[in-house]
Amino acid sequence: MRSDGSALSPSRWWRSAGFAWAGVRHVYRTQANFRIEVWAGVLALGLALGLGVPLSPILLACGLVLSVELLNTALEAVVDLASPEWHPLAKVAKDAAAGAVLVASLGALGVGLAVLGPPLLRLLTG
Template sequence: MKVESATADTPDASGLKGRTGIRRILQAAGYSQAGLLAAFKGEAAFRQLVLLNLLLIPIALMLDVSKVERALMIAVCLLALIVELLNSAIEATVDRISLSLHPLSKQAKDMGSAAQFVVLSMIAVVWAVILL
């Protein structure tokens, strides 16, 4: 495993730590925006989930259901995006460490995929219970 150390050519992130106040909030928002953009550009699964959300959320808003049911229907859809972001982060981290095949790398990626499967199942169950 190759470990890179911080040098003049590869600065570390220590200079980004310790900021407070509105500046920190604005920087955090920028990092979040960059993460969303990276996921949308680089992850087909994330784009597919965005499209699914663009379909399901308006449907949830039009259905004759209670406010709590509507909120739950929308929340599980958004949860799928959150889990996909985390799954993509796991995959990127594993790939950053090494692209070689390793049982623990496979296990980490498979667990991220399993988490996404569970959330997609949650969407199906929640929507079915509310609508049927």
């Protein structure tokens, strides 16, 4: 249901999804960190599949990091639009958003170490 109480038609949903996917594609093309995070996630998921460990914690951690990176990019664009000149509050907003990505990434690293570490260690030490 939409906020006005009417249902969202499938065609409108697909149109909205297309706009969202355009945003993801733009961020992938323009943000090196997003590309690194995507490929780190692919690597982690490949390791999880190869080691036979649960995928769900890895998928959740990857989704969180990528979502926060998308929000960081959106916030940076809005701040640049609203404050083209340097401003201390613009710096705070951008730094805090980047900090959110850092915190999410460190959390994902912890999940990866907890889930993938023990089976990798067993594999490497025989």
